[in-house]
Amino acid sequence: RIIAAIESMLGQGPLSGRRVLVTSGPTHEPIDPVRYIANRSSGAQGAALAGALAELGAEVIFVTGPATVPPPAGVRVVAVESARDMEQAVGAALPVDAAVFAAAVADWRVSGAATRKIKKSREGLPTLELAENPDILAGVAQMQTGRPRLVVGFAAETDDMVAHATAKRARKGCDWIVANDVSTETGIMGGTENAVTLITGEGAESWPRMTKTEVARRLAERIARALG
Amino acid sequence: RIIAAIESMLGQGPLSGRRVLVTSGPTHEPIDPVRYIANRSSGAQGAALAGALAELGAEVIFVTGPATVPPPAGVRVVAVESARDMEQAVGAALPVDAAVFAAAVADWRVSGAATRKIKKSREGLPTLELAENPDILAGVAQMQTGRPRLVVGFAAETDDMVAHATAKRARKGCDWIVANDVSTETGIMGGTENAVTLITGEGAESWPRMTKTEVARRLAERIARALG
Numbered sequence: 001r002i003i004a005a006i007e008s009m010l011g012q013g014p015l016s017g018r019r020v021l022v023t024s025g026p027t028h029e030p031i032d033p034v035r036y037i038a039n040r041s042s043g044a045q046g047a048a049l050a051g052a053l054a055e056l057g058a059e060v061i062f063v064t065g066p067a068t069v070p071p072p073a074g075v076r077v078v079a080v081e082s083a084r085d086m087e088q089a090v091g092a093a094l095p096v097d098a099a100v101f102a103a104a105v106a107d108w109r110v111s112g113a114a115t116r117k118i119k120k121s122r123e124g125l126p127t128l129e130l131a132e133n134p135d136i137l138a139g140v141a142q143m144q145t146g147r148p149r150l151v152v153g154f155a156a157e158t159d160d161m162v163a164h165a166t167a168k169r170a171r172k173g174c175d176w177i178v179a180n181d182v183s184t185e186t187g188i189m190g191g192t193e194n195a196v197t198l199i200t201g202e203g204a205e206s207w208p209r210m211t212k213t214e215v216a217r218r219l220a221e222r223i224a225r226a227l228g
Numbered sequence: 229r230i231i232a233a234i235e236s237m238l239g240q241g242p243l244s245g246r247r248v249l250v251t252s253g254p255t256h257e258p259i260d261p262v263r264y265i266a267n268r269s270s271g272a273q274g275a276a277l278a279g280a281l282a283e284l285g286a287e288v289i290f291v292t293g294p295a296t297v298p299p300p301a302g303v304r305v306v307a308v309e310s311a312r313d314m315e316q317a318v319g320a321a322l323p324v325d326a327a328v329f330a331a332a333v334a335d336w337r338v339s340g341a342a343t344r345k346i347k348k349s350r351e352g353l354p355t356l357e358l359a360e361n362p363d364i365l366a367g368v369a370q371m372q373t374g375r376p377r378l379v380v381g382f383a384a385e386t387d388d389m390v391a392h393a394t395a396k397r398a399r400k401g402c403d404w405i406v407a408n409d410v411s412t413e414t415g416i417m418g419g420t421e422n423a424v425t426l427i428t429g430e431g432a433e434s435w436p437r438m439t440k441t442e443v444a445r446r447l448a449e450r451i452a453r454a455l456g
Contacts, residue, residue: 028266031265033268033386033410033411034267034268034269034332034384034386034410034417035265035266035267035268035334036265036266036267036268037259037263037264037265037266038256038263038264038265038266039262039263039264040261040262040263040264041262104262106263107348108353108354116386116387117384117385117386117410119392120335120360125336125358125359125360126336126358127355127356127358128355128356128358130353130354130355130356131353132348132353156262156345157345158261158262158344158345159344164347182261182262182345183261189262
């Protein structure tokens, strides 16, 4: 680690000269000025990964939703709130050599969010009409020109993890999927450890349970090797 | 303040021997294991109020949703997540001399929250069916026996503040409403200052804009006077 930090300072890490985009954290989708839909993502794995990539010498653009974990040192932080904000920030960060989408982007937003606080009314319950959010991962993975050489998605699953994540990789057109099981009983969501399975073109590779920092280092090294 | 702290330690504050309940923070209403509906409440005003009441010698039971501001020293903290959790914790805290409901409780929860993560499907968008949450303030304010002598509600409004808050006081059956304007341009939501209007049986009393700590001290003193 110390050697990596020194190499990074000297501009000699394996990723020096490379631009890498990392998205992280949840997104918040407004319902009205005081209510929103959110995801239970602390942003811990994304922040650790961005830090590990920076330690290997990469220039990291860190696009983060409202996370509970602070961003790491040595990265360029772009703070966003909603999925649409995040899509814009990602577009502005391109071109990059590698893009890692660790954010837990809301699949849906509330269409026509109210500009005034919705009052309880006698006419009954309001209906939340949902609209599909932009698919940021697929958008970048399927770029015709200027596509990053390596596009990595994340998949938080509660059942059938490998099958769901493998299908997700094909559907999105990305190179790798980092899958994990976020069932409540695993304690991974909001915890310090993670047990991931890396889905690549060669199949599924299950890593032992380790700290999110260690997962981040191993992933950063794999990214460095892939970029060559 | 030093005198108040010393008096409180000696059990001599104006609220010594009084039990006061304060609810604070947002509630999180689960949609599925990874998604939830939340409110933009930092819990700052509730935490400041609980601290100010403890400084005046009260035994404070602080029932708090997932707030971003830490709870104050010297209070008994009961951490909850959803509105229904909060209702239970409030019931368990009774009887009290005064109850202050500063929490931004979600009006609605998602009925039949999913136990598995909802997948994006080809069949279109999911519909979020909402159910009304328990009205904790009204429930306590309208107790037939064992009602706290003073029941205080909060009203976060974005328009017609005094009219809405006065109607809320009558509808809920509480003694006071602390109303504030949380329109984005006021910067109150998430900020350190607050401009409140106190609605009592005598009418509306607008307080100048001051820090949330100062609002808390003034309110705590008013509560001490009301309990006599």
